[in-house]
Structures are given as C-alpha cells and as structure tokens.
Amino acid sequence: MSRLAVLSLFYVATFLQAGAYGLTFLLPRLFETFGANEKVVGAMLFITTIATLVSVYYAGHLSDRFGRMRMLGIACLSIAAALAGYGLAGGVGALLILASVAIGFGWGLTYALSPVALTRLVAEDERVRFFALLSVALMAGFGLSPVMAAMMERAGLTVNDAFFVTAALCALAAAIFFALAAPVRALSLATGAEPRSSLSLAAVGAIMRSPARLPVIMVCLGASVFAGMNNFQTVFADERGLDYADYFLAYTVTVVVFRVVLARFRGGANPYMTIAALQFVMFASVVLFLGSGSNAATYLAVAFLFGIGYGVSYPILAAMAANDADPDLVPQTLQFFALSYFIGIFGFPLIAGWMIVETGSTALLGLVAALAGVEASIAALRGLQRRRAAPVEA
Template sequence: MTRSTMFTLFYLASFLQAGAYGLTFMLPRLFEGFGGNEKVVGVMLFITAIATLLTVYFSGHLSDRFGRVPTLGGACLSIAAALASYGLATDVGVSLVFASVALGVGWGLTYALSPIVLTGLVNVEERVRYFAILSVAVMAGFGLSPVMTSLMEKSGMTVNDAFFVTAVLCALAGTIFFAITGSVRNQASARGPEVRSSLSFASVVVIMKSKARLPVIMVCMGASVFAGMNNFQTVFADERGLNYADYFLAYTITVVLFRLVLARFKGGRNPYLTIAILQYVMFGSIALFLGIGGHVSLYLLVAFLFGIGYGVSYPILAAMAANDAEPEILPQTLQFFALSYFIGIFGFPLVAGWMMVEMGSSALLMLVVAMAGIEATMALMRSISVRAALASVASDTR
C-alpha cells in the first residue's frame, strides 16, 4: 500500500465514524419520540462523558497492548453498537445507558489515538497541515450527518433510521482501520521506535506544569462553547422557526473550505494571536445569535462566522498542544488534550440541558458567549507573551 493510499483510507475511515458525533445533535429529537427532554439528553451525554474520560485516560494502555490502529478499528465497532442501541431504544432505560457508554468508549479512543497515529507518521513542520486535514474529515462527517438526518426525515424516514445508517458506516470505518494496520505500522516504524502512550498521574502533573497547559485548558472551554451552540441547535432552531439543517450545512461547508484552504498555514509567527482573532470571531457569532430572531440570512451568517472562528482555530490549537508539549511525553499530552476536550464536549451538555429546561435558551447562550470571550482573551494574553519573547530574541541577536 502506498503512503498516499494509506492516508486516504485513514482519513476516509475518520470521516465515516465522525458521523456518530453529529448524531448526538439529534438526540433531543430522537428522545422526543419516547418522552425524553433536554435534561435526559444532558444526563445521557454526562454518562458518555464519564465513559469517555475513563477511556481516554486508559487509551494509551490499550494501544500499547493491542496497537494503535487496531484499537481504532475496535473503537469504531463500539460506536456502531452505540448508534444501533440508540436507534432501537423505546424508553429511558438500560439500552440508552449502554449506548451512551459504548459511544463514550468508541469516540474517546478514536479522538485520542488518531492524532497520535498521525504524529508518528509526519514531521513536526507537517503537523498543522495533517491535523487540519484530519479535522476536515471529522468535521465533514459530523457536520453532514444532521443534514442527512433532515433529508431522511423529509423523505418519510425517521431519526432512528439515520442512527442505523450511520452505525453501518461506522462498522465500515472499523474494517478500514483493520485493513491499513500493517501499512501504518510499516510507515511509522521507518521513522523510529514507537514511544509508549500510557497516561499516568505523574505525566498529567508534568503536562500541567508545561506550556501545553494553556491549550489543554482552552480546548475544554472551546469544546463547551461548541457543545452549547450545537448540541441543542435543533431546539434553538425550532424556537425561532428555523431549519437546523441550514445551520449545520452552512457551518460544515465553511469549516471544510477554510480548513482546506488553510491546510498549509501554520498560524504565522505568533499562532496564538491567530487563534485569538479567530476566537473573537466565534465570540461575535454567538453574540449575534442572541438577537437574530427568525431571520434565515442572519442564521446562515451566524453559522458562517462560528465555522470560521471555532472551526479554523481548533486545528491550530491542537498543533500548539503538540508543539508546546515536552517531547518525551508528546503522546500523553495529546491524550490529555483529548481528555480535556471531552470534559467540555460531553460534560457541558449536563449544565446546558438543565439551563435549557429551568432558565431558557437565552440564559444558556449568554453563558456560552461569556466563555467564548474568556477563551479568546486567554489566547490573546499568550500571544502577547510570545510576541515579547520574540522581540527579546531579536534584540539579543543584534
């Protein structure tokens, strides 16, 4: 298998399994069918969060034992089982709990291990590019699955059917990962011996004392903002008389196009300044969303701006986590980065679901916009420190 074929199949598998996360945006709609509300969605995603955090923590142990790519294949099968269980559920019971746990296990492994696999295959200067392409594949997958669900509903099918279709696609993704295991292993071994990935409390302490601490904290906040905007977008849209598929389609197209265009962009001399600017755009998009009412054109503008702000800043932030990491614990840093991401992505909906039911959607959006502003300011402060350091180095060389 050639190197280009291997990467193509790797990204294809990543795209196919990513649709599972997009379907979590459909959980409020799915749960309506058997009387579940946003609180139930929040509780199930909190269960997913616990399973995900435990899985990410032990992902290095599993990959050291079974191999990184075979573990990715098994993770996709876990996701497929989760989606099938969601689709078959008829009440709030054991099947939903099983589905939530299986989703957390599968998504935690795929998200934690995919960047580590890529890191072992590419040079340092290639990281932003390859991370960007991975994020394009993932974004296209979970951004298009809600659109697919909307089209299926319009054709007379159900939300449940979308879960079954995506379960099959995830199983296919697992098969692809198993098929490319040998090729990935050969390519990675040519670059040197594989560093062990096991995460420990001691490595977490080292990470939190290093420069990588900031991207780890920021990705948690950004994931919470993302979850607050997207996990309940069907509810936001219904309240305003809008079509949630318009938002997800505009958001996905924006992110995919801009990430492809910027695939070779490494963030400039001061990547944190680039991140800060993009995240202030994200902040502005949410602030705009608070006052758009039922205007479709403004709704699309919100999706466009949020896609630029969050969607483009994320791969640069992921690359900064790798670049700021201590070299000897790079795999552990990327795992902890994933762990922090999932605390936000699956943990924040518990808070968000409660706020939606008890305080309304406007209160939730105000919290989300405040968090977006804080995250952008954190990036700006780091960029000021980086600029001062660069100026100091420049003056010393004169």
C-alpha cells in the first residue's frame, strides 16, 4: 500500500470517528428528552474528563504493549459502544455513566495517539502540513455530525437516531485502523523499533521545563473557549431563536476550507505571532456573539470568525508543541498536549453548565471571551520574545 493510500485511509478513519465528539454538542438536547438540564450535561462530561485524562496518561503504555494502530481501533470500538449507550439511555443512571466513561476512554486514546502515529509517517518539516490535514478531518467530523443530526430531526427522526448512526461510523473507523496496522509499520520513516511512548511524571516534569510547556498551557485555554462556545451552542441558539445547524455548518466549512488552503503554511517566520493574530480574531468573535442578539447574519459571521481564529491556529499550535519538545520526548509531549486539551474540552463544561443554570449564558460568554483574550496575549508575548531573540540566534 502506498504512503498516499495509507494517509488517505488514516484521515478517513479519523473523520468517521470524529463525529462522536460533534454529537456531544447535542447532549443538552438529548438530555432534555428525559428531563435533565445543563448541570447534568456538565456532570456527565466531567466523568468523561476523568476517563479521558486517565486514558491519555496510559495511552503510551497501552500502545507500547499492543501497537498504536490497534489501540486506535480499540478506541473507536469504545466510542461506538458509548454512542449506542447514549442513544439507548432513558434517564440519568448507570448506562449514561458507563457511556460517559467509554467515550472518554476512546476519545482520549484516538486524540493522543493519532498525531503520534503521524510522526512516524511524515518528516519534521512536514508536520504543520499533515497536522493541519489531520485537524481538517477532525473538524469536519466535529462540525458535520450536528448538521447531520439536525437534518435527521427535520426528516422526522430523533437525536437518538443520530447517535446510533454515528456509532456505526465509528465501528467502520475501527476496522480501518485495524487494517492499517501493518502498512503503517512498513512505511514508517523511523528505523528500528518504535521509541517508547509511555507518559510518566518524570516526563511531564521535563516537558514543563521545556519550551513546549507554553503550547501545553495554551491548548487548555483554547479548548475551554471551544467548549464554552460549542458544547452549549444549542442552548444559545434556542435562547435567541436561531438554528444551531447554521452555526455548525458555517464554522465547519470555514475551518475545513482555510485548513486545506493553508495546509502547506508552516506558521510563518514567527509562528507564535501568527497564532496570536488568529486567536485575537477568535476573541473578537466571542465578543461579537455577546452583542449579536438574534441577528442571523451576525450569527454566521460569529461562526466564520471563530472558525478562522480557533480552527486555523490550532494545528500551528500542535506543531509548535512537537517542534518545541525535546526530540526524545515528542510522543510524550503530544500526549501531554492532548491531556491538557481534554482538561479544557471536557472539564470546562462542568463550569459552563453550572453558569448557564445559575447565572445565565451571558456571564458564561463573558468568561469565554476573557479566556480567549488571555490565550491570545500569551501567544503574542512568546512571539515578541522570539522576535527579540532572533538576531542573537542568527
């Protein structure tokens, strides 16, 4: 099998399983069918957070024992089971909790191991390009699954049916990952045995003493912003009389188009200044959303700007985490990067759900805007430091 064929199938499988995360944006809608509110959504996602962090921490241990591609396949099967569990749940109970644990286990492994697997197939100077394509596949799955769910609802089906369909797609992704195990090993650019990927407290300490600590911190902030805007977008849309499918479609198309167009872009001479500029656009989109009311055109503009700001900056930040890492700790750094991401993506909804119920959505969006501004400012400060140091390095 050629390298192009392997990479293409890898991205297809990534796209198929990524729809699972997109459906978590519909948990408020699903939970509403059995009388649960946003606090319960936040609580279930907090359980998912714990499962995700544990699985990310042990992802390297498991992949060292069973192989990265096989673990990706197992992870997709876990996600498929979780989605089926959500679809079958008729109330808050053991099935819902087990589904939350299973999706955290599966999504933590897929997110942590996918970029590590890619580093075996692409050279260092190709990372931004291929990480961008990976994020295109992820974001397309994220964004299109809520759109699919909305279309199914309009056709007379239920949100539960969307969970069952996506479970089947995740099972197909598992089959693809299992089939790619041997071709990926054969096409690996590295010689000899794969370096150990196990994450340890000593490795975490080394990462936090390296320049890679900044991308690790920033991705947690960005993930919190992403979760605050997207996980409760159905709530925001219902409050304003808008259609959440419009937001997700505009956001997804924007991210996919810009990431494809910029796939060969490596971040420019100073990637952190590029990240800062994009994240200030993200900050502006949240501020605009705060004051946009029920205007449909402005709603699409918010989705467009957020797609550019968050969507385009993320793969550059992921590549900087790999490039700023100690060469011997690249797999561990990417796993720790993923762990930090999941703290924000699944942990922040616990705060967000509480805020919506107790203080309202406006207060939540204010907090999200503040986090976006902090992350953009951190990137700008690192960019200025690199600019000042550049003459000395030359």
